[in-house]
Amino acid sequence: MNIKVKGLSSTKFGELWDKSLINLVEEATNAALTDAKLKITDIDAAFIGTMLSGETTTQSQMGSIFASLYGVNIPGTRVEAACASGGVAIYQAVQFLKANPGKKVLVVGVEKMTDLCASKVTDLLMQAASQEERDSGANFPSLYALVAQAHMREFGTTREQMALCSVMAHQNALSNEKAQFRKKITVEDVVKATPVAEPLTLLDCSPITDGAAALILTTEAPSKSKKEAFIVSSAFATDTLSLAQRESVTTFKSTQTAAKAIFADSGITHKDINFLEVHDCFSIGTIVALEDIGFVKKGKGGKAIEKIFKGDKSLPQVNVSGGLKACGHPVGATGVKQVVELAARMRNSTGYGLAQNIGGTGASCVMNLVASSDTLI
Amino acid sequence: MNIKVKGLSSTKFGELWDKSLINLVEEATNAALTDAKLKITDIDAAFIGTMLSGETTTQSQMGSIFASLYGVNIPGTRVEAACASGGVAIYQAVQFLKANPGKKVLVVGVEKMTDLCASKVTDLLMQAASQEERDSGANFPSLYALVAQAHMREFGTTREQMALCSVMAHQNALSNEKAQFRKKITVEDVVKATPVAEPLTLLDCSPITDGAAALILTTEAPSKSKKEAFIVSSAFATDTLSLAQRESVTTFKSTQTAAKAIFADSGITHKDINFLEVHDCFSIGTIVALEDIGFVKKGKGGKAIEKIFKGDKSLPQVNVSGGLKACGHPVGATGVKQVVELAARMRNSTGYGLAQNIGGTGASCVMNLVASSDTLI
Numbered sequence: 097m098n099i100k101v102k103g104l105s106s107t108k109f110g111e112l113w114d115k116s117l118i119n120l121v122e123e124a125t126n127a128a129l130t131d132a133k134l135k136i137t138d139i140d141a142a143f144i145g146t147m148l149s150g151e152t153t154t155q156s157q158m159g160s161i162f163a164s165l166y167g168v169n170i171p172g173t174r175v176e177a178a179c180a181s182g183g184v185a186i187y188q189a190v191q192f193l194k195a196n197p198g199k200k201v202l203v204v205g206v207e208k209m210t211d212l213c214a215s216k217v218t219d220l221l222m223q224a225a226s227q228e229e230r231d232s233g234a235n236f237p238s239l240y241a242l243v244a245q246a247h248m249r250e251f252g253t254t255r256e257q258m259a260l261c262s263v264m265a266h267q268n269a270l271s272n273e274k275a276q277f278r279k280k281i282t283v284e285d286v287v288k289a290t291p292v293a294e295p296l297t298l299l300d301c302s303p304i305t306d307g308a309a310a311l312i313l314t315t316e317a318p319s320k321s322k323k324e325a326f327i328v329s330s331a332f333a334t335d336t337l338s339l340a341q342r343e344s345v346t347t348f349k350s351t352q353t354a355a356k357a358i359f360a361d362s363g364i365t366h367k368d369i370n371f372l373e374v375h376d377c378f379s380i381g382t383i384v385a386l387e388d389i390g391f392v393k394k395g396k397g398g399k400a401i402e403k404i405f406k407g408d409k410s411l412p413q414v415n416v417s418g419g420l421k422a423c424g425h426p427v428g429a430t431g432v433k434q435v436v437e438l439a440a441r442m443r444n445s446t447g448y449g450l451a452q453n454i455g456g457t458g459a460s461c462v463m464n465l466v467a468s469s470d471t472l473i
Numbered sequence: 474m475n476i477k478v479k480g481l482s483s484t485k486f487g488e489l490w491d492k493s494l495i496n497l498v499e500e501a502t503n504a505a506l507t508d509a510k511l512k513i514t515d516i517d518a519a520f521i522g523t524m525l526s527g528e529t530t531t532q533s534q535m536g537s538i539f540a541s542l543y544g545v546n547i548p549g550t551r552v553e554a555a556c557a558s559g560g561v562a563i564y565q566a567v568q569f570l571k572a573n574p575g576k577k578v579l580v581v582g583v584e585k586m587t588d589l590c591a592s593k594v595t596d597l598l599m600q601a602a603s604q605e606e607r608d609s610g611a612n613f614p615s616l617y618a619l620v621a622q623a624h625m626r627e628f629g630t631t632r633e634q635m636a637l638c639s640v641m642a643h644q645n646a647l648s649n650e651k652a653q654f655r656k657k658i659t660v661e662d663v664v665k666a667t668p669v670a671e672p673l674t675l676l677d678c679s680p681i682t683d684g685a686a687a688l689i690l691t692t693e694a695p696s697k698s699k700k701e702a703f704i705v706s707s708a709f710a711t712d713t714l715s716l717a718q719r720e721s722v723t724t725f726k727s728t729q730t731a732a733k734a735i736f737a738d739s740g741i742t743h744k745d746i747n748f749l750e751v752h753d754c755f756s757i758g759t760i761v762a763l764e765d766i767g768f769v770k771k772g773k774g775g776k777a778i779e780k781i782f783k784g785d786k787s788l789p790q791v792n793v794s795g796g797l798k799a800c801g802h803p804v805g806a807t808g809v810k811q812v813v814e815l816a817a818r819m820r821n822s823t824g825y826g827l828a829q830n831i832g833g834t835g836a837s838c839v840m841n842l843v844a845s846s847d848t849l850i
Contacts, residue, residue, distance in 0.1 A: 118604075150528060154607060156600035157555040160836040163711040164603065164718065169730045171709035172837070173561055176551045178534040184550055188565060195571035223533035226541065227495075230531060332548035334540040341541065353546045459537040460549070 097194050098472060101325040101439040103132025103312030109424035109433070110276040112306040117146075117153045117208040120308035122165050124204055128310035136166040139312070140199040141192055144174050145185035146206050146428035151220045153208050162202070178224030179377060181205065182309070182431025183332070183453030183462030189313050190330040197315045205432030206308035217304050221427070224456040226337035237301055239339060239457045240378035241293035247346045247380060248295070251395030255295055257402060259286035261379040262299050262421050264405050269418025276305055276424030286379075300379040305424035309433040318469040323446075325439035326472060329465040331357035337459045348458030351388035358450070358463050359390075366391055370447035372412040373434040375454035376419040385452050386414075389463075412450070416441070431462060438466040446470050474571050475849060478702040478816040480509025480689030486801035486810070487653040489683040494523075494530045494585040497685035499542055501581055505687035513543040516689070517576040518569055521551050522562035523583050523805035528597045530585050539579070555601030556754060558582065559686070559808025560709070560830030560839030566690050567707040574692045582809030583685035594681050598804070601833040603714035614678055616716060616834045617755035618670035624723045624757060625672070628772030632672055634779060636663035638756040639676050639798050641782050646795025653682055653801030663756075677756040682801030686810040695846040700823075702816035703849060706842040708734035714836045725835030728765035735827070735840050736767075743768055747824035749789040750811040752831035753796040762829050763791075766840075789827070793818070812841050819845040 105127030107120055115123070121144070129136060142162050150156040159172030177184040182205030189201045209217050218237075222230050229239065247253045263283055269275035281299060289297035318324055333353035339345050359365070366389075374385035383397035391411055392400040404411050417423045417437040420430055431453035438449030449466040482504030484497055492500070498521070506513060519539050527533040536549030554561040559582030566578045586594050595614075599607050606616065624630045640660055646652035658676060666674035695701055710730035716722050736742070743766075751762035760774030768788055769777040781788050794800045794814040797807055808830035815826030826843040 147533060148527075150525075150597075150600045154600050155604065156524060156553060157714065157832050157836055159554050159561075160711040160714050160833065163727075163836065164713045164715065167713070169710045169712060169726055171564070172554075172711045173565060173709075174553045176533060176553060177536050177549075184536075187548070188550060188569075191572040192565075192568050194573075195568040220527075223527045223531050227532065332550075333546045334537040334549045335546055336541045336544070337534065337537050338541065349546055350540075455534050456537065459534055459540065 097315060099190050099193055099327040100314045100316045101311055101327065102314045103128040103134065104436045104439050105131055106274050106309040106433050106436050107307050108274050109305050109307035109426060111210045113210065115306065117149055117155060117206060118161060120206050120208065120306065121161055121204055124308035124310035125202065128312050132312040134200065134312060136168055138200055139170060139202045141170050142172045142202040143185040143189045144172065144204045144206065145181035145431060146174060147176055147178050147181045148207060148220055148427065152212055177460040178455035179427040180431055180453045180455030180460040180462050181428040183464065186311065186431060186435055186464055187330045187332045187462050190327060193313060193315050201313045203311040203313060203432060204308060205429035207426035207428040208306050209304045209426060210306050214304055228338055228340065237293040237296055240380055241296045242339065243345050243384065243457065244295055244380040247383065250346055253383060253398035255287060256283050257398035258300060258379040258383065259283040260401050260405055261376055261382040262286050265376060265415050265419040265421035268416050269422030272418050272423060275418045275422055276303055277422045296378055302377045302420035302425040305426040307424060307426035307429045309429045309436045311432060311435060318472055323443055324469040325442035326467050326469060327464055328467045329358045329362040332462045334460050335458050337456060339457050346384065347394065348384060348388050348461060350458050350461035351385060351452060354461045354463040355389040358465050362465055364448060368448050369412045369450050370445065371416055371438055371441055371449035372414045373417060373437060373451045374414060375452050376415060376421050377425060382414065389452060435464050435466060442466050442468040474692060476567050476570055476704040477691045477693045478688055478704065479691045480505040480511065481813045481816050482508055483651050483686040483810050483813050484684050485651050486682050486684035486803060488587045492683065494526055494532060494583060495538060497583050497585065497683065498538055498581055501685035501687035502579065505689050509689040511577065511689060513545055515577055516547060516579045518547050519549045519579040520562040520566045521549065521581045521583065522558035522808060523551060524553055524555050524558045525584060525597055529589055554837040555832035556804040557808055557830045557832030557837040557839050558805040560841065563688065563808060563812055563841055564707045564709045564839050567704060570690060570692050578690045580688040580690060580809060581685060582806035584803035584805040585683050586681045586803060587683050591681055605715055605717065614670040614673055617757055618673045619716065620722050620761065620834065621672055621757040624760065627723055630760060630775035632664060633660050634775035635677060635756040635760065636660040637778050637782055638753055638759040639663050642753060642792050642796040642798035645793050646799030649795050649800060652795045652799055653680055654799045673755055679754045679797035679802040682803040684801060684803035684806045686806045686813045688809060688812060695849055700820055701846040702819035703844050703846060704841055705844045706735045706739040709839045711837050712835050714833060716834050723761065724771065725761060725765050725838060727835050727838035728762060728829060731838045731840040732766040735842050739842055741825060745825050746789045746827050747822065748793055748815055748818055748826035749791045750794060750814060750828045751791060752829050753792060753798050754802060759791065766829060808839060812843060815843040819843050823847050
């Protein structure tokens with residue numbers, strides 16, 4: 097079943113100290129309703145993805161926030177899968193629509209992170225890892241640094257190839273007025289930035305961000321008078337919370353599993369994909385994603401990013417939004433923002449956009465395939 | 474679509490200091506698989522309801538726990554709706570099965586609460602309320618005390634009628650070997666217990682509990698050789714997080730909305746229901762539930778509980794498990810445990826059991842209707 101993106105919106109991403117968690121939900125919801133030309137009373141159910149609303153703002157039960165804001169008594173479900181919370185909210189909204197055709201579903205992803213100090217937020221994010229990883233003193237920069245080191249050792253991936261992922265993200269964000277960072281950086285800037293976890297520096301790491309994004313999804317048929325965006329496939333897979341439990345730390349089996357499902361379900365090929373939004377919480381994430389989704393063979397992601405940066409047409413454009421690195425990473429919002437970005441592009445182009453949203457070090461992966469309505473048979 | 478309860482299980486509920494959150498998930502999952510005569514590799518997707526796993530045990534992304542425990546890469550979704558987290562996990566599993574007939578879905582509800590001191594847990598539970606309620610210094614005993622006071626004032630409900638809800642729950646739990654409290658109490662015991670929030674005493678309040686419960690749900694046809702339990706309807710509605718935003722504090726609109734949906738969807742009447750599990754987080758909750766579900770008119774819940782206690786056959790048996798009060802209330806597990814209880818009964822009787830699972834002071838309500846297979850047309 098093809099799911100229409102009837103409405104879409106995103107707040108500014110950044111340090112939004114004048115906006116609360118609930119302000120962000122309201123702003124994104126109102127803008128998505130306006131975009132869809134709908135009222136809140138037209139909505140039959142809501143899904144909200146947030147990882148840390150309880151921990152950072154003391155607010156849980158966020159599925160009831162629409163009743164509080166608008167007086168509607170709709171089913172409102174908060175889902176959480178760490179940094180894949182937004183993607184899972186979309187995935188479950190798609191399942192809900194398959195079960196209940198004709199309904200209209202609101203999906204909101206949101207996170208409010210910058211009111212706490214960075215070390216506290218880094219601790220809280222570690223709830224997405226395993227107990228053994230927390231007990232060992234690891235944090236996500238160090239876990240992704242392990243992935244990066246293994247990738248360099250096994251495949252000869254270079255420091256500069258990883259840095260290029262951040263350079264590309266920052267370059268792309270220059271034209272995204274919602275992005276947290278709109279500042280051009282160079283490979284040298286990345287390599288010489290403050291060390292975080294060898295080999296990763298500050299500029300290999302996505303920032304701490306506030307923001308929200310929203311979608312309104314329906315099962316309506318495509319319009320005959322205008323181009324629209326559709327979610328044509330949604331897939332979700334998990335893997336062990338611990339890196340140590342896996343056969344390989346340079347392959348995310350969750351991404352491989354979800355990607356296989358997307359291509360099998362949709363019948364499209366890698367060549368059909370024009371835009372790819374990958375979960376670059378750390379620069380190495382982009383390289384691993386290109387491999388695990390199957391655009392290149394394992395170990396060739398570093399070379400691929402060089403080609404993409406040079407505009408090679410055999411590969412998709414990657415993280416045109418600026419990605420998590422430059423657009424910002426309000427964790428629960430990210431998966432929704434990726435689809436908002438792709439759907440907005442598909443309203444104005446022909447083809448496909450694919451989003452990959454990761455929780456932890458690959459313990460969750462959701463992929464959503466967005467198509468322009470003129471590709472639908 | 475009728476959903477078969479293929480497997481069911483519950484751990485002991487109580488202060489389980491020798492078991493971790495993940496031990497509880499594993500124990501409930503293994504027992505449900507054994508009950509269903511299935512292997513974990515037969516399961517296509519999992520839903521897990523937990524409110525506070527991040528806050529009490531530092532573990533989020535609980536949907537990936539099945540990958541960690543068993544090496545399966547299935548979609549694993551954590552849902553949270555405060556104390557209705559378990560009910561929402563079932564509701565979304567039902568939607569998933571409607572969207573994907575033929576699949577097998579695992580639902581686990583779990584909470585690990587007793588490793589923290591009671592005042593800390595009470596604070597954390599307030600994440601289910603609104604910011605204004607937290608700022609005013611309220612907690613859930615005081616919010617439910619407001620409901621109780623208003624109910625007494627408006628309808629003449631007596632202190633003793635409320636106490637009777639706890640007395641009945643404790644009496645029923647005597648025969649439930651999984652219950653936290655298996656101790657007979659009297660109305661006098663309740664009234665004279667340590668005051669908590671006028672008029673509620675300690676024995677009007679459900680306890681802080683560890684525990685897990687699990688279900689395996691499928692779309693299989695009923696067996697011809699044995700009686701089975703089916704979820705024949707599932708409904709979910711929300712209301713404002715704040716009591717202050719509502720027209721009335723003695724009516725939970727979320728319950729009314731969900732109940733209307735259950736009766737409309739299933740076509741059964743109140744008279745058809747043999748067993749009713751209601752969300753008695755506080756004794757007044759039982760009285761309000763009987764009214765809002767529609768067994769009696771608003772204001773008549775106190776009288777109704779007297780009749781039920783005396784064995785009046787015109788009303789269902791209520792909280793035969795011992796309810797939240799005596800069986801215990803591991804918040805994310807409760808909604809699943811209610812359906813486990815009803816489904817186990819429906820395998821050995823003919824008729825219907827209805828579960829009402831509440832988040833906050835009625836900000837979420839999920840109702841699940843369980844039927845014995847011989848009632849299915």
